[in-house]
Amino acid sequence: GAGVSQSPSNKVTEKGKDVELRCDPISGHTALYWYRQSLGQGLEFLIYFQGNSAPDKSGLPSDRFSAERTGGSVSTLTIQRTQQEDSAVYLCASSPRTDTQYFGPGTRLTVL
Amino acid sequence: SQQGEEDPQALSIQEGENATMNCSYKTSINNLQWYRQNSGRGLVHLILIRSNEREKHSGRLRVTLDTSKKSSSLLITASRAADTASYFCAPMPISSGSARQLTFGSGTQLTVLP
Numbered sequence: 001g002a003g004v005s006q007s008p009s010n011k012v013t014e015k016g017k018d019v020e021l022r023c024d025p026i027s028g029h030t031a032l033y034w035y036r037q038s039l040g041q042g043l044e045f046l047i048y049f050q051g052n053s054a055p056d057k058s059g060l061p062s063d064r065f066s067a068e069r070t071g072g073s074v075s076t077l078t079i080q081r082t083q084q085e086d087s088a089v090y091l092c093a094s095s096p097r098t099d100t101q102y103f104g105p106g107t108r109l110t111v112l
Numbered sequence: 113s114q115q116g117e118e119d120p121q122a123l124s125i126q127e128g129e130n131a132t133m134n135c136s137y138k139t140s141i142n143n144l145q146w147y148r149q150n151s152g153r154g155l156v157h158l159i160l161i162r163s164n165e166r167e168k169h170s171g172r173l174r175v176t177l178d179t180s181k182k183s184s185s186l187l188i189t190a191s192r193a194a195d196t197a198s199y200f201c202a203p204m205p206i207s208s209g210s211a212r213q214l215t216f217g218s219g220t221q222l223t224v225l226p
Contacts (some may be wrong), residue, residue, distance in 0.1 A: 033211075042215070045214070093214075099212055101157065103154050
C-alpha cells in the first residue's frame with residue numbers, strides 16, 4: 001500500500017520567508033510525528049499528533065514553528081521567518097497504535 | 113525518550129560477509145527498534161524486539177537483546193551492496209511519555225564493497 005508521502009521533496013527559500021511542509025500519513029495511522037535531521041546531527045523530535053488529542057509540541061525549537069493536522073490525516077508544518085539554522089531535512093512519520101514508525105522521504109529545506 | 117549509542121561508528125566489509133552492529137542504552141526499556149537510512153530511501157524500520165525477547169529474526173537480519181547488559185546487536189548475514197546505509201537503534205524507555213518519540217544516536221555507517 002501507499003507509504004508516507006511528503007511534499008515538496010526540496011525547498012530553497014530566502015531568510016525571513018515563511019515555508020509550509022506537507023505530510024500525508026499512511027491511511028488509518030492515528031499517530032503522526034515531525035522530526036528534523038541536520039547534517040551531522042541526530043534525529044530531533046519536533047511535534048506529535050495522536051488522534052483528536054492535543055498535540056505534544058514539546059520539541060518545537062521556537063514559536064516560529066507550528067503544525068496542524070486536519071481531519072486526523074494530512075499535516076502541515078509551518079516555519080515562519082525562516083533562519084539559516086532551520087536548514088535541515090524535515091521528516092514525517094506515522095504510526096498505528098504501536099511503537100513502529102513509518103517515515104516519509106523527507107523535505108530538504110535550504111534557507112539562503 | 114532515550115538515545116541509544118551505536119558501535120562501531122563505521123564498518124566496511126566485502127559483499128557476502130556478515131556485519132554486526134551494537135547498541136547500548138542506559139535505562140529500562142519496553143522495546144528496542146532498529147532503523148536503516150540511506151540516501152535513496154530515507155528512514156526504514158527494520159525490526160522491533162520487545163524487552164521479554166532475547167532474539168528475533170527477519171530475513172537476513174538477526175537482532176539480540178540483553179536487558180541485563182542494556183545492549184542489543186544487529187547482525188546482517190550475507191551482506192549485499194544494497195545494505196550500504198546508516199543503521200540506528202531506538203530504545204523505547206518504560207518511562208517514555210505519551211509521544212513515544214524516537215531518538216537516534218549517530219548510528220553505524222555500514223559500507224558493503226562489491
